[in-house]
Amino acid sequence: MIDLRALREDPDAYRASQRKRGASPDSVDALLSADADHRSALQSFETLRAEQKGLGKQIAKASPDEKQGLLARTKTLAEEVKTAESRVTATAAAFEAAGRALPNLVAGEAPAGGEDDFIVLREVGETTVPENVRDHLEIGTALGLIDTERGAKTSGARFYYLTGDGAMLQLAMLNLAIQQAVATGFTPMIPPVLVRPDAMEGTGFLGEHSDEIYYLERDELYLVGTSEVPLASYHSGENLGDLSEPRRYAAWSSCFRREAGSYGKDTKGILRVHQFDKIEMFSFCRPEDAEAEHRKLLSYEEQMLKKMELPYRVIDVAAGDLGTSAARKFDTEAWVPSQGRYRELTSTSNCTTFQARRLNIKYRDEQGRNAVAATLNGTLATTRWLVSILENHQQPDGSVAVPKALQPFLGKEVIEPK
């Protein structure tokens, strides 16, 4: 949800933001007129209601004779109040719908354009394609780390088992990520992954992503596609005090995605699956600190990538490819030798006050007034990372070298063929 006062003050900024996303600025004007309708309906209702309350007080004190006269007038007034109120309800619904239709104001620095208009901020590490390169599925199958056939037998396409050292490798990576997060001031969390409609709605996932979400109809619960949902919802409806320090959480969770509309895309291996595990960082902070916090989340992601000894690049995602809630987004993409290109491993978004406004998350500002907080999220590790780890660390003899940082968890330096 957009800041309406800011919108009224400077609608052009929002029109420009829409154009930058490649979306129509008409939705800005639709919201403005819905807002005006709603406010005028509110005002006429409030005037009538004030009159009704005043008369009610007179009646309470009036003598029986006077009462009769007053009652005649209040009866018609009651009708007027009722119609005015229903007009308020109707305009409010239209206004809310228009409000939901407008995505967050894009940050000034974010590049304009669509999916392909990102800017590469930096490339780190050397990308190589080994001779006789094998993809992660070949490696994983040969070493007994990944079993997609039995995954399909049990659950269908895009499901898999991680087995033996494959399971250990993932646990090692997730543990390392949590450890790093705790060391940098995050509170570790294991959140619920089944959530109610209002939690899903509040984080904005029921809009553009609704096809992606598993829904348990009998129980009216959604399976989360990311722990961003339960983490954002954690403080919903709360006032977080002065927020002089950001509140940071890092959650481990399984994530579930239907991958509707991705038929034929990345069908091999574990690059795109219905269920995976993830460590997600989430920050609540003052709006003025959000940009610096965003940089921090990005730097934590890069730290993890370096610990995994992966070549990667950082991109500044273009406006048209931002989510509804994001004002700016940085992705990191790791090198995948078998494909000869970079693939997204992490994504960090600055949602400014957009998400928190919907979830009603406040803090107390310098003047002691309640104000809307900012929220940010970022990925610290996911199952997909295994793709890049296995492929970049494959060795000519068929083994895979374990990154140094994971060796203590795994108890070995190399995963050897059996």
Added chain:
RNA sequence: GGAGGAUUCGCAUAGUGGCCUAGUGCGCCCGCCUGCUAAGCGGGUUUCGGGUGAUACCCGAUCAUGGGUUCAAAUCCCAUAUCCUCCGCCA
């Protein structure tokens, strides 16, 4: 699955149709008093929206949520949600 109870300001509670402009206590904020501290005294303190740019003032909404009855609802009626207790079933 079944039966009961609960939901009121940050917390605890009072409140059975107009006296609610929601009381009280705790907490918190401001002040007074006082060698210091504690205590005591006085004042303030739900949240959201609008007038409106404004910390003042005025208006409206807000007693879990949504409907209804009424000139008038925290209060009466209906539905729903959540929490708690108990029973049953299951791991």
